[in-house]
Each structure stands twice: as C-alpha cells, then as structure tokens.
Amino acid sequence: MSSLPSVCIIGAGCSGFTTAKRLKDHGIPFDCFEESDDVGGNWYFGNPNGRSACYESLHIDTSTTRLQFEDFPAGDDWPHFPHHSLIHRYFRDYVDHFGLREAITFDTAVDRAVRRPDGTWEVTLDTGESRSYDALVVANGHHWNPRWPGYPGTFDGTMLHSHAYRSPFSPVDMRGKRVVVVGMGNSGLDIASELSHRSLAQHVWVSARRGVWVLSKYRGGRPADKMMMPPWMPKKLGLALSRRAIKKILGNMEDYGLPKPDHEPLSAHPSVSIDFLAKAGSGDLTCIPEIARLDGDAVVCVDGTRVEADVIVCATGYTMSFPFFDDPALLPDERHRLPLFKRIVKPGIDNLYYAGLAQASPTIVNLAEQQSKLIARHLTGRYVLPDAEEMKAIIAHDERKHLGQYYAAPRHTIQVDFARYVRDLHKEIEAGAKRAKATVR
Secondary structure (H helix, E strand, C coil), X not given: CCCCCCEEEECCCHHHHHHHHHHHHCCCCEEEECCCCCCCHHHCCCCCCCCCCCCCCCECCCCHHHHCECCECCCXXXXXXXXXXXXXXXXXXXXXXXXXXXXXXXXXXXXXXXXXCCCCEEEEECCCCEEEECEEEECCCCCCCECCCCXXXXXXXXXXXXXXXXXXXXXXXXXXXXXXXXXXXXXXXXXXXXXXXXXXXXXXXXXXXXXXXXXXXXXXXXXXXXXXXXXXXXXXXXXXXXXXXXXXXXXXXXXHCCCXXXXXXXXXXXXXXXXXXXXXXXXXXXXXXXXXXXXXXXXXXXXXXXXXXXXXXXXXXXXXXXXXXXXXXXXXXXXXXXXXXCCCEEXXXXXXXXXXXXXXXXXXXXXXXXXXXXXXXXXXCCCCCCCHHHHHHHXXXXXXXXXXXXXXXXXXXXXXXXXXXXXXXXXXXXXXXXXXXXHHC
C-alpha cells in the first residue's frame, strides 16, 4: 500500500489527464472522475456533458509546436493550426499511450468536495458515494459556464451564447437571417467570419464595447506565435518591439471598418483571425458600438444606432465556476479574481491544486503539463512550498508582472505569458527542492 497521499482529480480534459500521467509516473495513488464518456473536455465536439464550446469549423489559434505536450509530441504531418477533431484524437491517443484510460472513472461527476477539519477532502460523487482523499486537483476547466450580458429590454428573435453555437445551421438555422454577434474575442471573430459568407446570413453586425487589435495567425509566412519575444528579453523591450511590428504589418484597425482600439496591441488577450479583417474590409460584416438595450426586433447601440436582427450570438466569455465547492474562499471573488501561487495553490491550503486555471498566451494545452511537475513533487515531498505570507507576496509580484500589460477586465484576471510563466515555474520548483532538502536536515 502506498505511503504517498491519495489524490482526487476532478476532470479529464487536457489539464486533468496530463496531471494524472504525472502522478502515475511518480507512483502517487489517484482517482480521476470525468462527467463525460470520454476525455477531451472543451475539445470534445458534441461532448454529452454539455461543457464543450467546440463548433464544427473550429481550428485552434495556437500553432502545433506551441500546443503539443513535451512528453508526447504531435505528428510531423500536422498542419500549423489543427482542427478540433485532430486535437481531440491527439488527446485520446495521449491517454491511451500512457495507459491512463483505465484510471479514469467516466460518466461520473463530483457533486461536492469539502475540506474536513483534519485537512483531508470528502468527495461526494453524483452516484451518492463519498470518498476520502488526502489531496484534491481541480481540473474542471474555465470555458464552460457562459457569461451573459445583462441588456435591458426584450428581444423577439433568438439569443444564444457562442458556447451553444455549433454551425450556421445549429442550433439555429441562420441562412438569410440578420445576425448580431456580440464580442470580438476569438470565438466572436470566428463565428462572425463564418456567418458573414454571402451564402449564409443576410448580414452580420459585430458589436463590441471597445475596439480590439485583430492579429493574424501568420507573420511572414510563419505562425505568428513562433515569433513571440523570448522570455529572457526584458518584457518592456519585447512588448515595444512586438507592438511596433504589429502596427507596421496591420496598419490602423479603422482602415478595415473596425472601431479604433483604446489600448495598445497586446494590452488584451490576443484576438486572432485569418479572415476577419478581410471580411470587414469587404463589407461582408459591419462593426457597431456596444448594445445599450434590446428593442423587440432590434438592438439599439449606445450611439443610438438601431439594427434590426433575427439572431443575437453572445460571444461574451465565461465565468470561472467550481460547483462542487461551497466554501467562498475557494471561489473567485466579485471581480472574477482567484489569486493563486503560481496559478496553482491557494496560500494556507497546501493540499488543493488548481490545474490549468490560467489564460495563457499562446497556449493552455500544455501549461498544466508544466504545472503537474510542481504538483507531483509537492505530493512526494521533493518540493516544499514557501510559507503562506511569502506566497501572497509572490502572487502580488507575479500578477503585476503578468497582468500589468493588460487593461482591467474579468477576462484578464488569470492571464499569463506562457514562456515567462514556465521559466519562473521551473525556478520555483528548484527553489522548493532546496527547501525540501533543508527541511530533511
């Protein structure tokens, strides 16, 4: 029987199963519970648990070399920007290659997780069964609970969130319809571009509360994310060089018919599209200001513009949610903030790990793979955390470093620069190993 702590992993998306792989490598006993019938989470198209936001045409905005797991490289024949079906197959192949499937309990949700007075976790499953664990890994994702805008008024047409969008024909047939897409994040750009094809919607309007910089997937014939500034470069210099290059290549957003951004490039989570600018410049879609209210068969914008519409697609983001927690201390605050040490650990609770709870540029797919290294070492005693007060100070420092370039918004509260984050994480793992050796002495 193992003397190592027992662990419960909630979720078998990419964050959950790569953590499971790392725990298995270290001989740490664990159970992984997945509400669905397969792995993949958000990248499982048609996921029966209702948590996937995949639409039929979806391709990832991160290039293959940036998204692949270091323990399981993607194929040499992969395209630069894979379709969701290829990514899901890759995830399934990863799980099967490392023999993880039999360690995952499918079609089983965690209804409740409560930390007992002795620090252990009581986990209640939707089967009614309760189990005890020494540690808990939360890997339930953060792109499944839609955030809806609260517009006054009523709308006579159909309103849906981008989370429910599957194609121009499902769940709503939008052929010949007047469509308003709200939001200019990646999903909003994708959906608006797709619907604006002249054989589909009658016309598409894109409403946003502020202008954005729409970046291309390619720069000089290469995936743009391969040309990100290296983490050793001073961030201020790297940002200045990148912003200058973006402006030189793209020009002004107003020249494409988009609203002028009120911020510098890279001051928001990147909005990336291969064809949105061309669609806007060609008149296939029209940008309009923020919606002030709904007005029966139309939307009315803050500048008084009234646009008649049949369908509104709200690409307005997601709320971090952990429905199995009752303790407010384990949940985001009213500003959608959940400060964590290295985006993993809440100070004062050293047997709870949040995996993949970050918005990384360029990728989230293998971020949890890196985080799992700290988690496994901590569980085996080869890594020791700083004390709670030091962790809080480091959190504040890290947030200034990672969030300083972004304007304040709920979507930016968990933003990290992947390369810089991983470099810092590895340094922290080394520091924690030294603390562990000092403790043994």
